[in-house]
Amino acid sequence: MAVYTDVSEGELSAFLAQYEVGRLHSYKGIAEGTENSNYLLHTSTGSYILTLYERRVERADLPFFLGLMEHLARKGVSCPLPVHRRDGSMIGDLAGRPAALITFLEGMWMRRPTAQHCRAVGKALAELHRAAADFPLRRANALSPDGWRKLWDITRARADEVEPGLAREVEADFADIVRKWPTDLPAGIIHADLFPDNVFFLGGELSGIIDFYFACNDLLAYDIATCLNAWCFEKDVSYNLTKGSALLAGYQSVRPLEQREIEALPLLARGSALRFMLTRLHDWLTVSEGALVEKRDPMEYVRRMRFHRQIASPAEYGIGLA
Ligand SMILES: Nc1ncnc2c1ncn2[C@@H]1O[C@H](COP(=O)(O)OP(=O)(O)OP(=O)(O)O)[C@@H](O)[C@H]1O
Ligand SMILES: N[C@@H](CCO)C(=O)O
Secondary structure (H helix, E strand, O other): OEEOOOOOHHHHHHHHOOEOOOOEEEEEEOOOOOOOEEEEEEEOOEEEEEEEOOOOOOHHHHHHHHHHHHHHHHOOOOOOOEOOEOOOOOOEEEOOEEEEEEEOOOOEEOOOOOHHHHHHHHHHHHHHHHHHOOOOOOOEOOOOHHHHHHHHHHHHHHHHHOOOOHHHHHHHHHHHHHHHOOOOOOEEEEOOOOOHHHEEEEOOEEEEEOOOOOOEEEEHHHHHHHHHHHHOEOOOOOEOHHHHHHHHHHHHOOOOOOHHHHHHHHHHHHHHHHHHHHHHHHHHHHOOOOOEOOOOOHHHHHHHHHHHHOOOOHHHHOOOOO
């Protein structure tokens, strides 16, 4: 995460008095990430992550996100457990923002994931889909085609600042993806942002999944497509077939894909690349220079869109190879 909102020690101590987490020993802002403000807290009872929800998270969605984490944790998915306040709720207010406290997960995210990591994340994704299947709340995906359109309307006029000709290229691709977008594939709750920085490993084993703030109901295979984009490309945006086949095999070891899901992968991967290109483009053009936040390059995802556009068969992702 980033730090958009500063929190004083006095404000934080008053906030923590609502919880049974003991006395505050120390806290510091976490620069990593882009969406919300996050602090690492040490108290007399342990370590916690404090999140202040910023622009892209609606307060009304917090019971879904926090309830989902609690549901998954109870079902054995290793993810943070939201801490309840003394009044039983999981959501408070701090420095003018909705805020929550979640447990700290041990582990490190992989800057250079290997095929083994990709296999593990594929398997964990399928387990997450299975464990979430009976979660009772619903949330529509705010970043499906209608949401993409809103972002594109804001960014299109300045897209060529990133690369000349980008507006025209994206416009054409956007129309084609939306025209073909599937609606009748197996659906359920998806993580929707399962990038390497949201998956922790300890001693080679997957130790936890974080950041459920894009989770929603959508096509399960769309989540796989997002993982292929996030985990299986090298820095030069070449697709790593070994990683792709490992990720798909890991997923299928828990939930075998239907043929129609496999056939939809190239289109889902294009749509997913478009979605992340758009949020990055939006942030690239709008995030103020002063914020303690890393800007992510939209061109990494334009290049993925170009890759997926020329795929002739889903076999090129390595399905059935590992
Ligand atoms: N439960 C947790 N346990 C340990 N560290 C955590 C936890 N939650 C968050 N972090 C730390 O905070 C960082 C950012 O968290 P997170 O990915 O949720 O933020 P974000 O702003 O939503 O980022 P993103 O850009 O991935 O959406 C993580 O990389 C990790 O260092
Ligand atoms: N994972 C996203 C940022 C948070 O949504 C990206 O890399 O663009």
